[in-house]
Amino acid sequence: MKRNSAVRWWSKPIALSGQMHYLSVRDHIAGRIAAGDLPKDGKLPSERQLQTGTGIARGTIREALFQLEAEGLIYRRDRSGWYVSPPPVVYNPTRWDGFMSYVSAQGRSPMTETLWKRQIKATQHLSGIFEKPIGSALYALRRRRYIDDRAVLVETIVVDPDLAPGLLGYSLDGSLTSILKTVFGVSVARNMVRMRPCALVKADAEGLKVKSGLPGLNVVRTSYDAKGRVVEYDEEYWRHDAIIVQVDTGVT
Numbered sequence: 001m002k003r004n005s006a007v008r009w010w011s012k013p014i015a016l017s018g019q020m021h022y023l024s025v026r027d028h029i030a031g032r033i034a035a036g037d038l039p040k041d042g043k044l045p046s047e048r049q050l051q052t053g054t055g056i057a058r059g060t061i062r063e064a065l066f067q068l069e070a071e072g073l074i075y076r077r078d079r080s081g082w083y084v085s086p087p088p089v090v091y092n093p094t095r096w097d098g099f100m101s102y103v104s105a106q107g108r109s110p111m112t113e114t115l116w117k118r119q120i121k122a123t124q125h126l127s128g129i130f131e132k133p134i135g136s137a138l139y140a141l142r143r144r145r146y147i148d149d150r151a152v153l154v155e156t157i158v159v160d161p162d163l164a165p166g167l168l169g170y171s172l173d174g175s176l177t178s179i180l181k182t183v184f185g186v187s188v189a190r191n192m193v194r195m196r197p198c199a200l201v202k203a204d205a206e207g208l209k210v211k212s213g214l215p216g217l218n219v220v221r222t223s224y225d226a227k228g229r230v231v232e233y234d235e236e237y238w239r240h241d242a243i244i245v246q247v248d249t250g251v252t
Contacts, residue, residue, distance in 0.1 A: 025056060025064035030073055033084055041148070044074065044082040070215060072241030075150070078209055086148060088244045093193040093219070098177035099145055099153070109148050114172045115207070117141040119161070129222065130160055130230050139167050144207055152242035154207035158233045163225070180231065189226040195219050195245065204237040215240040 032038050044050070050061050065082055068074045074082050089106050103110035122136040130138065139161050145153040157176065159167060164184045172179070180186040200208060200216040208216075219236040 021056065022060045022063035022067065025060060026067045029064065029068060030071075033073060038084050040084055041086045042084045043080075044084070046081060066211075069211075075239075075241065076210075085241045086150070088242055089147060090246045091243050092246055092248070093191070093195070093221075094247055098175045100175045101177075103147055111146040111149070112173045113144045113146070115142040115144055115154075117168045117172060119168065120158070126158060126233070129233050130158075132160075137161055139164070141168075141172055143172065147242060150242075151208050152239045153236055154204055155234055155236040157235075160230060160232070163229065163231055176232070186225060186231055188223045188231055190224045192222045192224075193219065194221075197240075198237070200237060200239075208237070208239055210239065217243060217245075 029038075029044070038044065044065075047058060047061050047065070051058050065074065065076075069076065069082075072085055075085050076082055089103055089108060091102065095102075097105070100110045100112065118140060120138050120140045122130060122132050122134055122138050124134055126132075126138060127134045127136070130136070132138075139159040140156065141159075142156050143154070144151055145155070159176075159180075161167065163186050164180055167179070167184070170179055170183070177188070180188075196218050198216050198218040199212075200210055200214050201212050204216070205212040205214065217238040217240055219234075219238065221232075221234040221236070223231045223234070225231050
């Protein structure tokens with residue numbers, strides 16, 4: 001959408017109701033998104049353009065944009081402005097499809113960026129998960145994952161080095177699942193997945209390049225091989241607008 005057309009729809013009068021004015025502005029922009037005046041991943045006018053000719057305070061405009069961001073209708077890119085959120089991907093936690101696989105299968109473009117990888121010592125928490133003594137060597141890696149060039153997920157993964165010796169010497173910017181299977185002959189037979197809504201704060205908000213306090217989804221996955229050994233322990237923090245959890249179940 002061209003910038004001047006975006007300004008034209010905004011220049012139409014806004015009915016400010018008795019409610020808080022930022023909600024009226026929010027409703028106006030949300031209505032334009034629903035009507036298709038702002039396409040998915042289309043850029044919104046700047047805050048200054050949105051304010052021009054409306055008589056609405058800049059702070060009110062900003063509150064409306066923050067509200068829309070919290071609802072997942074729009075998102076902000078660093079030093080670029082506000083954009084309409086693209087459609088979320090569908091995630092089925094009962095299947096063992098890696099991120100690269102299920103995102104590609106939905107016609108989207110996945111990418112993985114390894115932020116760091118290192119050997120660590122098992123804490124009391126990790127000792128209980130991997131059934132190893134406290135202080136035992138484990139592999140850990142931190143990755144940021146993208147869909148269509150937008151950061152949607154940061155994760156910290158811990159792997160048992162006894163099952164994948166030398167793993168940290170490999171590039172981990174692709175599918176870890178594929179490396180474990182093809183290089184080390186390790187396959188996952190069972191996943192235990194726990195999910196909860198959360199606020200994105202500190203390192204996780206920074207990793208996703210979002211404002212601290214925005215809603216997110218925390219997914220913790222423990223993966224076991226056929227012998228019941230823990231292969232990997234993965235803690236993920238998702239943007240709340242990037243994913244839909246869908247599970248198909250039989251009824252008995």
